[in-house]
Amino acid sequence: MAATQSFCKTSNATRFSRPDCTKFDPFSPTLTQSLKPHSLKNSWLGTTKLSLHSSNLRPLTLKQSPITATVVSSLPTKKSDGVSSAVKVPKWSSKAIKSFAMGELEARKLKYPNTGTEALLMGILIEGTNQASKILRANGITLMKVxxxxVKLLGKADMYFFSPEHPPLTEEAQRALDWxxxxxxxxxEDGEVTTVHQLLxxxxxxxxxxxxxxxxxxxxSEIAQQLLSLISEPGYVES
Known part of the structure; x- marks a missing residue:
């Protein structure tokens, strides 16, 4: 005989009840005990323990490798033949170092294999607070135009090519830094090598x-000569 279910009529609605028409109490001790951790027995799977403790319900976390960035502390400069080993090589200004790092990054964004003079130029403009960038913008030379x-001059790189972390300098870019x-x-004069030196x-x-x-x-050349006179002034410091 098929199993039957009984329903009890109430004033509000029809509720599912036990066969003896007793009301369903979700907070009854019997029901609470039935929800406690227990074991499931199955002839195929054996005995499996279920646990509802919060310590076992750990949130899903995705492992993400940290993003690392290499900080450039100086610029790659070759020792000139005409410079004595006793002569102390001047340091680059912090803005010049940051401009160089921005140039490297821009070369990577454009997926170029090397950091050329064009990347050094973009780095100066991206840093933005140095004196060379202010002079360039004053003459209508902006990052977008550069x-x-x-892109017109060198074209776009292969979309499947990825630049190295530090794209090596071209010979022209290396000579520019040496200059x-x-x-x-x-x-x-004492002092630092600035972005104006770099631009020239x-x-x-x-x-x-x-x-x-x-x-x-x-x-x-007229603008270049003005800048050359600027950096040749005694006590010149990049603002």
Whole structure:
């Protein structure tokens, strides 16, 4: 005979009840005890213990590797043949170092295999607070315009290519940094090598992409000469 279910009529609604029509109490001791941790027995699976303790209900966490960034403390500068080993090589300013790091990062964003003079130029503008970037913007040379000209000149990299963490300097970019150091040594003044030295170093490489982009956007020898006079002043410090 098929099992039957009984229902008890109440004034509010029809509720599922036991066969003896006693009311269903969700807080009854019997029901509470039935919800305690117990064991399930199955002829195929054996005995399985169930536990409702909060310590066993750990939230799902996704493992995420930390993002690391390498801080550049100096710039790769070759020792010039004309510089004596006894001469102390001047240090780069903090803004020049940060500009260089931003240039490396921009080269990686564009997926270029090397950090060229064009990347050094973008780094100066991205840092934004240095004197060289202020001079560039005052002459209408902005980061957006520079980036557009670089893409026109060098094109876009292969989308499946990934630059190294520190894209190596091109020979032109290395010479630009060396020029900045040498110019500071020639001045005979103490102090740091600044972004203005760096910018003029880029300009000194006439066949480099950085020089070509600057020339296309209106930078010229007259502006360069003014900057050269600026950094040659006694006690010059980058503002």
């Amino acid at each position: 980036r557009e000209e670089i 900045a150091i040498e110019q500071k040594l020639k001045s005979g 170093g880029i300009w000194s490489e006439e066949e480099s992409p950085g020089h070509k982009v600057m020339a296309t956007l209106g930078f010229n």
